[in-house]
Amino acid sequence: MTANRTLIVFAHGDEASAFANVPHLVTGVGKINAAVSLAQELRGGDVERVVVLGTAGVVGEGAERLSLDTVYQVTGLVQHDFSLPSQTIVPAGDVLLAETATMATGDQFVKDDAQRAHIASLGAQLVDMEGYAYGALCARFDVPLQVFKVPSDFADSSTTDAEWDEIVFAKSRQLRAFWEDRLR
Template sequence: MTETTTLLVFAHRDEASAFDDVPHLVTGVGKVNAATQLAAALAEAAPAPIERVVVLGTAGVVGDGPERPSLEEIYQVTGVVQHDFSLPSPTIVPAGERILPQDRTAVIATGDVFVKSDEQREAIAALGATLCDMECYAYAAVCARFGVPLQLFKVPSDFADSSTTDEEWDTIVFRKSEQLRAFWDERLA
């Protein structure tokens, strides 16, 4: 049996802090960085093509109510929309294998802004998303264009509300990286 060539991807170096011993790509924050870096990695992978992209990272919670994602669970993203684009964008469904049960899946909204206001999160939730980030739409669009299966896994770091700060994320991200590493070792490696 041949081993699948997997590209492990993170947006921010701190999200990858628990993965020093695992080959990975850090694209940088935001849709432009995510798209250009991932596209370059996929294009440059020949002659041994990448057969699967796995993205691990953090996300903000925008959903409310009893079905709201927990800050302690990892979710597999099964749909991606943009929240900072003035025209409706199509939902992209990642083509990678779904490995988590339905109650551990989420739709994520991507935009080039760190969401930290109640008004923003309400508008994003109205798009049908329960999580938000700054890169997933770009990853999904690039993988769709290259025909590479994509699996997106996010662990919520905050509630993307008016009490959320950049400094709070900076302190939480290292613990979240450890949580993602345990998940990687158990389910994906």
């Protein structure tokens, strides 16, 4: 946690690779890991703000397709792998960027064209595996949340786990530069 009681959160250790000298939490991948790890940190009441930094897949097409080179602030969170309707979570933290997106969360690495189209039909431009859990926990604990994601891939059939493993280190450096310029 930083001096101003801001908790910086990453899902995967490689996303945090450029933040070795910055206090942060790595929750683990997926909604359950995200929820359990973040709840353990929030239950003490010492955290005043949560800032999530990480990667996400782009699900939009055409004019809706976001750039892989831009950091986006997530202003809406939905679930894509839950069969019952779930409310959209709007993170309570201040919106700092003009570049915003809605992000869908589910417990799978999306790399299927049909699945990507379904997620886009929910109104999402990005997809990850933890965001909704972070949003639900921060709402429950009444802690402001800001989520900043840099796209790593287009969440389609050309995406492989191995490519993400290579790309994530460059994306971590991009997030570090963003953090230094906009959040520190």
